[in-house]
Structure formats: structure tokens, C-alpha cells
Amino acid sequence: xxxxxxxxxxxxxxxxxxxxxxxxxxxxxxxxxxxxxxxxxxxxxxxxxxxxxxxxxxxxxxxxxxxxxxxxxxxxxxxxxxxxxxxxxxxxxxxxxxxxxxxxxxxxxxxxxxxxxxxxxxxxxxxxxxxxxxxxx
Amino acid sequence: xxxxxxxxxxxxxxxxxxxxxxxxxxxxxxxxxxxxxxxxxxxxxxxxxxxxxxxxxxxxxxxxxxxxxxxxxxxxxxxxxxxxxxxxxxxxxxxxxxxxxxxxxxxxxxxxxxxxxxxxxxxxxxxxxxxxxxxxxxxxxxxxxxxxxxxxxxxxxxxxxxxxxxxxxxxxxxxxxxxxxxxxxxxxxxxxxxxxxxxxxxxxxxxxxxxxxxxxxxxxxxxxxxxxxxxxxxxxxxxxxxxxxxxxxxxxxxxxxxxxxxxxxxxxxxxxxxxxxxxxxxxxxxxxxxxxxxxxxxxxxxxxxxxxxxxxxxxxxxxxxxxxxxxxxxxxxxxxxxxxxxxxxxxxxxxxxxxxxxxxxxxxxxxxxxxxxxxxxxxxxxxxxxxxxxxxxxxxxxxxxxxxxxxxxxxxx
Numbered sequence: 001x002x003x004x005x006x007x008x009x010x011x012x013x014x015x016x017x018x019x020x021x022x023x024x025x026x027x028x029x030x031x032x033x034x035x036x037x038x039x040x041x042x043x044x045x046x047x048x049x050x051x052x053x054x055x056x057x058x059x060x061x062x063x064x065x066x067x068x069x070x071x072x073x074x075x076x077x078x079x080x081x082x083x084x085x086x087x088x089x090x091x092x093x094x095x096x097x098x099x100x101x102x103x104x105x106x107x108x109x110x111x112x113x114x115x116x117x118x119x120x121x122x123x124x125x126x127x128x129x130x131x132x133x134x135x136x137x
Numbered sequence: 138x139x140x141x142x143x144x145x146x147x148x149x150x151x152x153x154x155x156x157x158x159x160x161x162x163x164x165x166x167x168x169x170x171x172x173x174x175x176x177x178x179x180x181x182x183x184x185x186x187x188x189x190x191x192x193x194x195x196x197x198x199x200x201x202x203x204x205x206x207x208x209x210x211x212x213x214x215x216x217x218x219x220x221x222x223x224x225x226x227x228x229x230x231x232x233x234x235x236x237x238x239x240x241x242x243x244x245x246x247x248x249x250x251x252x253x254x255x256x257x258x259x260x261x262x263x264x265x266x267x268x269x270x271x272x273x274x275x276x277x278x279x280x281x282x283x284x285x286x287x288x289x290x291x292x293x294x295x296x297x298x299x300x301x302x303x304x305x306x307x308x309x310x311x312x313x314x315x316x317x318x319x320x321x322x323x324x325x326x327x328x329x330x331x332x333x334x335x336x337x338x339x340x341x342x343x344x345x346x347x348x349x350x351x352x353x354x355x356x357x358x359x360x361x362x363x364x365x366x367x368x369x370x371x372x373x374x375x376x377x378x379x380x381x382x383x384x385x386x387x388x389x390x391x392x393x394x395x396x397x398x399x400x401x402x403x404x405x406x407x408x409x410x411x412x413x414x415x416x417x418x419x420x421x422x423x424x425x426x427x428x429x430x431x432x433x434x435x436x437x438x439x440x441x442x443x444x445x446x447x448x449x450x451x452x453x454x455x456x457x458x459x460x461x462x463x464x465x466x467x468x469x470x471x472x473x474x475x476x477x478x479x480x481x482x483x484x485x486x487x488x489x490x491x492x493x494x495x496x497x498x499x500x501x502x503x504x505x506x507x508x509x510x511x512x513x514x515x516x517x518x519x520x521x522x523x524x525x526x527x528x529x530x531x532x533x534x535x536x537x538x539x540x541x542x543x544x545x546x547x548x549x550x
Contacts, residue, residue: 001265010169024347024379029526040526059347060379063524064187064215064273067293067456075193089349089379090170090310091275094296097165 003114003132006084007106009125010093014102015133016054017121020111021045024059025083027069027095033126036078050080054121056111057079058086059083070095085132104128138167138307139174141275144398155206156550159299162271166296175305176312180264182257183297185244188218188500190294195236198243201298209304212297213262215253215274216315216465217241223491228508229501249301250499253493254467255437258285259364262279266390269312271300275375276368276437276520278311280472282382284367286390288312291349291381292506296549310350311381317391318353318400319384321346326357326411331536332369332443335362336519337418338410339373340534349379353408354398356386365440372437373519381389408513418534422522424549427512430457432544434537435465435496441473445534447488450541456487457547461509465491480491486545497525506530515543 023044030040036051060066070092073079076087080090085092096103103126115121118136140148147160158338167175187195219229219237241251250490252261257272258280264270264287271292272278290310293298300306310316323342329335342353353374362385364371374380384392392398434447444466456462464483466474471492474480480490499505506512513528515521517540522532535543543549 008171010165025525028189033527033529038527041527041531060349061347063292063375063376064184064278064291065275067295068189068191068194070174071193071197071295072189072191075191076460089381090166090290090296091293093169094166094293096292096378096446097169098295103169110372110394132481 001131002129004109004111006104006128006130009102009104010048010097011082011100011102011125011127013122013124014054014081015120015122016052018055018056018115018117018121019045019048019050019053020056020115024057025055025057026059026061026063026066027073028063028065029061033069033073036073051078053080054082054084054123056079056084056115057115060085060088060092064091066091067095067098070099070101074099074101084123138164138172144175145198152346153205156302157202157203158204159302160539161457162295163299163307165305167309170307170309172307172309174308176269176308177305178269178271178300179210179295180262180270181208181210181301182274182277183238183249183301184215184273184294185298186217186498187233188239190240194294195240196242200247202243206247206302208301210301211262212249212301213252213257214244214249215491216498217253217496218500220491223489227499228505229499233500239319252467255495256368256440256467259368259440260467262452271297271306273297276372278381279371279375279383280368282311282317283384283389284369291441301495316350317382318402319398320351320405321406321408322354322395322405323403324357324409325355326409327415328412329366331516331517332365333534333536334415334520335366335369336373337415337534339459340377340418340519340523341410341414342408343374343376343378343380347378349381351380352382352384354384354386354392354404356395356396361388365443369435369518376523377519422533424533427510427515429515429533429543429549430460430470430546430547431511431514432460432462432540433496433514433516433521434518434540435463436518436524438495439464439466441470443447444470444474446537447541448482450538451486451488452482454486454545456544460547462488462544463491463496464488465496467496468492488501497521503528513548515540
């Protein structure tokens with residue numbers, strides 16, 4: 001069953017475990033690009049791995065360097081399976097497309113109403129939909 | 138997207154495999170944002186060094202160079218991760234230094250002008266009103282859009298490189314007039330005597346409005362701000378708010394009045410920033426574990442006037458034993474600073490001047506922090522205190538003269 005629709009999207013269909021953040025994201029400011037862990041002190045997801053996850057972030061933070069960072073983490077096999085943003089910026093999109101990582105922007109309803117960290121979700125960029133396939137047990 | 142015959146020819150391989158691949162990628166980006174067409178660009182500024190690109194990026198770059206990649210328009214590079222004269226002393230990886238040299242040679246082979254600066258807008262190229270460019274480093278983009286009235290989106294390294302090879306970029310965002318209208322107003326009642334105060338304004342406004350398309354309209358300020366002040370304001374807005382543009386009534390070219398800057402729409406939200414707001418920003422930075430033995434003037438690189446100011450403040454003084462003070466600038470500013478004696482004054486005080494780099498992207502920075510037992514980093518740049526978090530520094534914003542005092546005393550006030 002479709003849980004969310006998104007406004008814009010790129011990439012193939014992917015499914016994986018959701019990580020839902022209430023705080024925005026930058027792969028440069030917040031991420032350890034050798035382990036795939038969020039390491040910025042005080043980040044809401046500090047200590048969380050985004051490797052192979054479907055990451056929900058409300059906003060994107062700064063950072064032109066993020067563009068190469070996505071390609072770099074994909075190469076190192078520590079990339080997430082998809083980025084789902086409430087509001088993003090061109091760098092995130094340019095970086096994700098360059099790395100071949102699915103990315104979406106704009107959501108309805110807000111993920112806090114329909115998806116929780118640990119749920120198994122499916123992102124379908126062509127249909128601009130996200131489904132929760134299985135709740136975290 | 139609507140493609141011109143020339144663009145169709147590029148996609149057909151008429152300008153080689155590298156340009157074809159670049160345009161194919163740009164079409165995907167354009168489609169995501171709903172761009173109807175491409176716009177030609179006159180200038181490209183790209184981020185590309187081994188720290189941000191990694192082995193994957195270098196391999197891609199070499200593949201593109203091998204496929205005949207050549208810049209179609211003037212293209213410069215952003216600050217990089219190594220000053221080769223200092224990398225061994227800083228404990229940077231010599232293997233990575235070798236790759237960085239290879240990377241620079243590859244860029245030059247593609248006709249990229251390796252300026253290694255994040256202040257190209259102060260020292261290299263100043264686009265005019267309405268000129269379409271494709272710039273990377275958020276601080277350069279917000280300055281181009283706001284202060285020059287040029288038109289650019291944030292162009293990440295791969296996107297800027299693609300624009301360099303094709304000479305165009307998808308038309309969306311700040312290339313279109315409707316995205317350049319103000320979103321809300323900011324009445325600047327604060328005194329703002331130091332560059333750090335301007336960064337604090339950027340933090341206050343950016344942090345509370347994290348949206349690329351939010352365009353603040355500043356007004357009411359009691360004097361005309363200078364280029365370095367607007368640089369720190371823009372860098373902080375871009376860093377904290379991911380913003381790509383601001384207006385400053387009576388200062389920036391698309392803001393002769395609030396009404397014009399807002400595109401005729403009445404502001405829905407009005408903010409006032411006064412001196413107590415700025416003070417509260419400084420109060421929220423506390424000394425973490427350890428001591429204040431690292432002071433950094435970087436992010437963005439220092440202009441010639443910032444170098445002059447720092448030279449005056451450090452003249453006749455010494456960095457506290459056991460403390461480190463790092464200043465970064467570009468090769469052009471450093472050459473002039475040497476001629477004018479500013480570099481000498483700084484180096485006699487014990488300041489390390491790094492050329493062509495930014496502190497926050499230094500290769501091996503996390504291990505460097507651990508090896509030097511740096512836990513706190515003090516700076517007058519609101520941008521750098523925001524963006525260095527992943528390296529686990531506790532960061533502290535202070536005014537320029539206070540930073541100098543901390544560097545010379547080892548004591549945080």
C-alpha cells in the first residue's frame with residue numbers, strides 16, 4: 001500500500017530499512033565517510049549507520065563537496081540505498097544522480113506520520129511513491 | 138528537456154565521449170528539477186581535490202580526460218586539501234599527496250585553471266548582472282547571485298565539471314527570475330563591527346530558514362557593508378541555511394528597494410536582528426574538553442584586506458607556546474601579502490600560512506586533530522565552525538581580535 005508520495009524523484013526502484021531523521025543532513029558535515037556512520041556531535045542520528053539504508057531527512061545542509069562525497073561512499077560500498085528529502089538542494093541531487101543513488105524531494109504526508117526507523121520500505125522513483133512493506137518487529 | 142541542434146549533436150557524440158557523457162548526466166539533473174532547457178554559461182568554478190573526490194573521483198576524472206575532455210569555457214578550481222610545502226609537517230598522507238598532484242595535472246590537461254581558491258569572486262572573476270555561470274563552493278555561488286546579480290545554482294564538483302565540458306547548465310533555480318525574489322525581510326539593527334558578527338547574522342538567519350530557495354532581504358543597516366563583510370554573511374547563510382541568494386537593499390543590484398527585491402509581494406515574515414541577538418550567538422559557544430590551542434582563520438580563504446588586518450593584530454606578538462594558529466589564503470593574495478610585509482608579520486608571530494587550501498577540507502584532518510590533541514577549534518568564521526563537525530571538533534566562534542588574543546594567550550575568553 002502506498003504510504004507516501006514525493007514531488008520529484010530519480011533512480012531505480014529500491015527497498016531497504018528506513019532511517020528517519022528529524023534533523024537535516026550533509027555527507028560532509030555529519031558523516032564519517034570511511035564508516036558510513038553519522039558522527040557529528042549532537043546530530044540527532046549521531047552513532048547511526050546509513051549504510052544500505054533508505055534515509056529520510058527533512059532538509060539538506062550546505063556543502064558543495066557533498067557532490068563528490070556520494071560517489072566516494074558509493075565506491076567504498078557504504079552508501080545508503082536511497083535519500084528521501086523533505087527539502088533538498090541541487091548539490092544533493094547532482095551528487096546522488098552522479099553516484100546513481102535514488103533521491104527524492106517533497107513528501108506527503110510527513111514521514112513521521114507513516115514510517116519509523118527500522119521499517120522496511122520501497123522507493124519507486126518512476127511512480128513517485130514510497131511504501132512501507134513491513135513494520136519493524 | 139528541449140534540446141538545441143548543438144545539444145543533440147553533443148548527445149550524439151559530435152564533441153566526443155566526455156562531452157556526451159557530461160551532457161547526458163546534466164539532462165538527468167535538469168529533468169529532476171523540471172528544467173525546460175539549458176542556458177549557456179561563461180565561467181565555471183569547480184571543487185576537485187583528492188580529499189573530496191577520493192579514489193573514485195580521481196578515476197572518473199582520468200577516464201574523462203582520456204575520453205578527450207576539454208573545458209569549453211574558462212574554468213577555475215576551488216580551495217584544495219593540501220599545501221605541498223606543509224603537508225609532511227602537518228602529518229598528511231604522502232601517498233595522497235602523490236594522487237593530489239596527479240589530480241591537478243589531469244585537471245590542467247583538461248584546460249582547467251587551477252587557482253585553488255574559494256574567493257574567486259574577490260580575486261579571479263567577477264561576473265556581471267544577469268550573467269549565467271556554473272560555480273561550486275556555496276560561498277562563491279551566494280556571492281555571485283547576490284552581490285554581482287549573476288546567475289548560478291550550487292554546482293557540485295561533478296556538475297561543475299560537466300558544465301565546463303559542455304559550456305551550459307540546466308535552467309532551473311537561480312537561473313530563473315521567479316526564484317530570485319525575496320522570501321522574507323531582515324531588519325539589521327545590529328552594529329556589526331567585526332566579520333564574525335556578519336557570520337553570526339548568517340547563522341541566525343540561515344539556521345532558522347534551512348531552504349535553498351529561501352531568499353532573505355536585508356535592510357535598515359546603518360552603513361554600506363564591505364566585500365569581506367558580505368562574504369562572511371553569504372558564506373554563513375549558505376552554510377547554515379543552504380541558501381543560494383540574498384538581497385541587501387541599496388547594496389545588491391537587484392534590491393533598489395524592499396518592494397523590488399520582494400518582487401512586489403508583501404513580506405509574510407519580518408525578522409529584526411539587534412546587538413543582543415549577536416551577543417547570544419557568542420554566548421552559546423563553550424569550551425569543550427581540553428583547551429583552546431587551535432585558532433583558525435579560514436573558510437573562506439582570507440582576502441588581502443583580511444591579511445592586512447590580521448598582520449596588524451599579530452604584529453609584535455607571539456602565538457602561545459603549544460598553540461597553533463592557521464591562516465589560509467590563495468596564491469595571489471599570499472604573493473601580495475609577502476610583498477606588502479603582511480605574511481612576514483604573521484609568520485614572525487608564529488602563524489602558519491597555508492596556500493591554496495581550506496582548513497576544513499585538509500586531507501587527514503581527523504587524525505591530525507587526534508595527533509595534536511586538538512579538541513576545540515576557535516575561529517572568526519561562522520561558516521567553518523559549522524562545517525567541521527564531522528571531524529569532531531568542538532568549535533567556538535569569536536571576533537577577530539578575540540581570536541588573536543586566544544591564539545597568543547592560549548586562554549578562551
